[in-house]
Amino acid sequence: MSQPRRAEILRAIVEDYVHSREPVGSKALVERHQLGVSSATVRNDMAALEEDGLIVAPHTSSGRIPTDKGYRTFVDQIASVRPLSSPQKRAIQSFLDGADDLDDAMERTVRLLAQLTHQVAVIQYPAASGTTLRHVELVDVGGTSLLVVFIPTSGRVLQRIVEVSRALPEHELMELRARVLASVMGRPLQDVPAGASNLVRQLPPELAEAGTVVAEALASLAASSEDHRLVMAGTANLARFSGDFALSIGPVLEALEEQVVMLRLLSEMQQDVRGVAVRIGSDSTDDPLAETSVVATGYGPESVSKLGVVGPTRMDYPSTMAAVRAVARYLSHTLGE
Amino acid sequence: MSQPRRAEILRAIVEDYVHSREPVGSKALVERHQLGVSSATVRNDMAALEEDGLIVAPHTSSGRIPTDKGYRTFVDQIASVRPLSSPQKRAIQSFLDGADDLDDAMERTVRLLAQLTHQVAVIQYPAASGTTLRHVELVDVGGTSLLVVFIPTSGRVLQRIVEVSRALPEHELMELRARVLASVMGRPLQDVPAGASNLVRQLPPELAEAGTVVAEALASLAASSEDHRLVMAGTANLARFSGDFALSIGPVLEALEEQVVMLRLLSEMQQDVRGVAVRIGSDSTDDPLAETSVVATGYGPESVSKLGVVGPTRMDYPSTMAAVRAVARYLSHTLGE
DNA sequence: ATTAGCACTGTCAACCATTGAGTGCCAAAA
DNA sequence: TTTTGGCACTCAATGGTTGACAGTGCTAAT
Numbered sequence: 026m027s028q029p030r031r032a033e034i035l036r037a038i039v040e041d042y043v044h045s046r047e048p049v050g051s052k053a054l055v056e057r058h059q060l061g062v063s064s065a066t067v068r069n070d071m072a073a074l075e076e077d078g079l080i081v082a083p084h085t086s087s088g089r090i091p092t093d094k095g096y097r098t099f100v101d102q103i104a105s106v107r108p109l110s111s112p113q114k115r116a117i118q119s120f121l122d123g124a125d126d127l128d129d130a131m132e133r134t135v136r137l138l139a140q141l142t143h144q145v146a147v148i149q150y151p152a153a154s155g156t157t158l159r160h161v162e163l164v165d166v167g168g169t170s171l172l173v174v175f176i177p178t179s180g181r182v183l184q185r186i187v188e189v190s191r192a193l194p195e196h197e198l199m200e201l202r203a204r205v206l207a208s209v210m211g212r213p214l215q216d217v218p219a220g221a222s223n224l225v226r227q228l229p230p231e232l233a234e235a236g237t238v239v240a241e242a243l244a245s246l247a248a249s250s251e252d253h254r255l256v257m258a259g260t261a262n263l264a265r266f267s268g269d270f271a272l273s274i275g276p277v278l279e280a281l282e283e284q285v286v287m288l289r290l291l292s293e294m295q296q297d298v299r300g301v302a303v304r305i306g307s308d309s310t311d312d313p314l315a316e317t318s319v320v321a322t323g324y325g326p327e328s329v330s331k332l333g334v335v336g337p338t339r340m341d342y343p344s345t346m347a348a349v350r351a352v353a354r355y356l357s358h359t360l361g362e
Numbered sequence: 363m364s365q366p367r368r369a370e371i372l373r374a375i376v377e378d379y380v381h382s383r384e385p386v387g388s389k390a391l392v393e394r395h396q397l398g399v400s401s402a403t404v405r406n407d408m409a410a411l412e413e414d415g416l417i418v419a420p421h422t423s424s425g426r427i428p429t430d431k432g433y434r435t436f437v438d439q440i441a442s443v444r445p446l447s448s449p450q451k452r453a454i455q456s457f458l459d460g461a462d463d464l465d466d467a468m469e470r471t472v473r474l475l476a477q478l479t480h481q482v483a484v485i486q487y488p489a490a491s492g493t494t495l496r497h498v499e500l501v502d503v504g505g506t507s508l509l510v511v512f513i514p515t516s517g518r519v520l521q522r523i524v525e526v527s528r529a530l531p532e533h534e535l536m537e538l539r540a541r542v543l544a545s546v547m548g549r550p551l552q553d554v555p556a557g558a559s560n561l562v563r564q565l566p567p568e569l570a571e572a573g574t575v576v577a578e579a580l581a582s583l584a585a586s587s588e589d590h591r592l593v594m595a596g597t598a599n600l601a602r603f604s605g606d607f608a609l610s611i612g613p614v615l616e617a618l619e620e621q622v623v624m625l626r627l628l629s630e631m632q633q634d635v636r637g638v639a640v641r642i643g644s645d646s647t648d649d650p651l652a653e654t655s656v657v658a659t660g661y662g663p664e665s666v667s668k669l670g671v672v673g674p675t676r677m678d679y680p681s682t683m684a685a686v687r688a689v690a691r692y693l694s695h696t697l698g699e
Numbered sequence: 700a701t702t703a704g705c706a707c708t709g710t711c712a713a714c715c716a717t718t719g720a721g722t723g724c725c726a727a728a729a
Numbered sequence: 730t731t732t733t734g735g736c737a738c739t740c741a742a743t744g745g746t747t748g749a750c751a752g753t754g755c756t757a758a759t
Contacts, residue, residue, distance in 0.1 A: 027731095048721090050720065050721050050722080051721075051722080052720080052721075053720095053721095062732075062733090063732070063733055063734080064721095064733090065732070065733050065734070065735090066731085066732055066733070068721090068722070068723075069731090069732085071722090072722090072723080082721090082722080083741095084721095084739085084740055084741065085721095085722075085738095085739055085740060086720075086721050086722045086723090086738080086739045086740055086741085087720070087721060087722085087739095087740075087741070088720085088721070088722095125522070125582070126522060159503055159504060160501060160502075160503045160504070160509070162499060162501045162509075162511070164497060164499045164511065164513075165497075166496055166497045166513055167496060167497070172497070172499075172511075172513065172519065174499070174501065174509075174511055174521070176501075176503055176509065182509065182511075182521045182523075184511070184519045184521070185462070185463060186519075245462070258619060259619075260597060260615050260619065261612050261613075261615035261616040261619060263615070264610070264611050264612030264615060265612060273601065274601050274611075275598050275601030275602060276598070278597050278598035278600070278601060279598040282595060282596075282597065282598060385752090387751065387752050387753080388752070388753080389751080389752075390751095390752095399701075399702090400701075400702055400703080401702095401752095402701075402702055402703070402704090403700085403701055403702070405752090405753065405754075406700090406701085406754095408753090409753090409754080419752090419753080421708085421709055421710065421752095422707095422708055422709055422752095422753075423707080423708045423709050423710085423751075423752050423753050423754090424708095424709075424710070424751070424752060424753085425751080425752070425753095
């Protein structure tokens with residue numbers, strides 16, 4: 026009962042099940058794959074695999090399907106992620122090159138990924154942790170409204186409109202602007218609130234009120250640029266396989282809308298040597314995502330921001346991993362410019 | 363065979379079917395409602411209603427369910443939208459008051475609406491048509507990057523980073539800024555591209571290149587602030603009733619993600635005297651939304667922006683209409699400040 | 700115009716028997 | 730010790746039959 030053959034059989038079971046979505050039996054296996062053994066031998070090996078908890082039989086007598094653990098070892102067996110075909114590569118490139126905006130790039134990327142993998146794709150906006158504040162601008166937008174523009178190095182631009190009780194004359198605004206710049210520009214984001222409140226203490230009386238509201242806005246913006254937004258696409262793909270498995274798509278959609286869950290999940294995933302992280306089934310957590318797998322990877326500077334796809338545990342891992350990695354690379358490249 | 367009684371019976375059928383999701387028969391009707399007649403009489407009336415195409419029997423012999431046309435006349439019969447209970451009103455108010463941002467307000471509104479109606483809620487960003495350009499700002503964000511901030515009166519702030527081939531010294535930037543402001547500020551959005559290209563022709567040579575890219579950015583921003591974004595929430599609610607009816611949620615999700623379809627739909631809906639518009643079933647279009655209804659209304663200045671919910675034709679129209687209208691009113695009020 | 704009564708129709712669930720794919724195990728072969 | 734052929738067994742899926750049931754349409758009486 027050789028070990029390599031057992032691994033081979035596991036691989037065959039996973040592949041067949043993924044594309045037929047039906048329990049696979051010993052006889053069908055020996056027919057579809059060129060294992061040089063008979064069905065009885067395969068049966069023995071299958072019994073051993075079941076013993077190890079890698080596959081299960083849904084009913085006493087029908088084919089086997091892989092368990093989460095089975096998928097896990099299958100995925101771990103994959104030595105290298107096969108690269109995409111060059112037409113696919115070119116499609117990615119041309120699709121991503123059209124973006125003229127960070128928002129647009131995110132949108133395009135997530136749609137592309139959903140289309141490539143036929144799954145739900147998610148992407149996290151470039152993270153601000155470790156980034157600094159590149160620029161702040163105060164703009165008088167008429168009356169007592171003041172626009173605070175907030176530009177971290179991550180590329181995303183945030184803004185907020187604040188109200189002051191009296192309109193500031195031009196020179197006061199310039200003065201305030203200069204002081205704000207001096208106190209927070211170039212600082213790491215987490216230092217911004219401190220710098221801002223420090224600023225308030227040194228302001229002349231006529232700027233005190235405006236300075237306070239601006240400082241509050243800066244602190245709030247710094248905080249909100251930390252809670253990375255999430256964009257997703259391809260939710261319709263969830264419906265496609267709601268038929269096969271009893272995967273009830275309601276809870277999954279809820280979890281996806283509840284972005285906090287996904288954000289935590291993504292940040293916890295550790296990508297391995299092959300450049301992708303794969304979370305299969307619940308992996309010891311019994312949330313609404315128990316019957317789903319997540320394939321994710323980092324992108325951008327230091328790969329600290331994440332993108333990936335969510336789908337049923339029964340998914341085509343090799344292709345999905347390849348697509349996720351390729352898209353992340355191209356996106357990193359595009360953003361790098 | 364009195365006409366008012368027939369209307370009453372239609373109303374009863376719709377109400378019963380909406381909350382039991384099962385075909386309703388003559389006997390059950392006379393039991394649950396105090397119509398002063400026997401089941402045989404009701405049967406006669408039902409035959410007439412079926413003749414008019416307002417209800418159908420799924421099988422030769424089972425209760426009747428309303429047709430799209432039946433829902434239509436039911437909805438048209440509703441004289442006035444019943445107001446919400448005051449706890450509900452208070453909940454809306456407090457939930458919406460917390461918003462500190464346009465993005466945040468949209469997000470909160472759409473979630474609130476999804477929760478109130480248990481349906482998918484959609485909201486269109488405040489439309490830019492008819493709005494003017496309140497302010498433009500050029501900001502040097504280091505090196506050869508220039509940030510163009512674009513603030514229409516609609517409240518949303520857009521921005522874009524453009525690249526120039528050589529860094530502009532401070533005074534040149536100020537000069538360019540002044541010229542840009544003079545040529546496009548206060549203009550209606552559709553005039554912005556013309557104003558910008560006009561500007562380019564009058565620039566001194568050293569500003570020509572930077573002016574051109576800025577003008578392009580302005581034109582593009584003006585255009586993209588026209589293509590109103592759509593936000594939605596509560597897609598998980600789709601799953602809840604995917605069981606009852608054969609409403610396949612896949613196509614619906616696709617249509618929702620394809621925002622163009624929804625945007626056109628929303629813009630085509632004409633709200634009536636009661637302040638809401640109701641589109642039931644396909645209403646002569648056989649798209650993926652054929653089995654859904656849309657309840658929508660306008661909000662904001664001149665009610666030109668739209669919000670609403672989409673759900674199965676079998677929905678509780680009175681409550682939904684009430685919720686949609688109430689949320690729209692509160693949002694208009696919140697934005698008005 | 701309404702009602703009571705009755706025959707008719709179709710759905711649904713329950714209940715078989717049958718089929719078939721696939722297993723587990725054992726004894727024989729390699 | 731591993732592999733193989735054979736055989737009995739199990740269980741899901743299928744299909745036909747049946748009886749209850751809900752509801753209708755029609756007719757005759759009020």
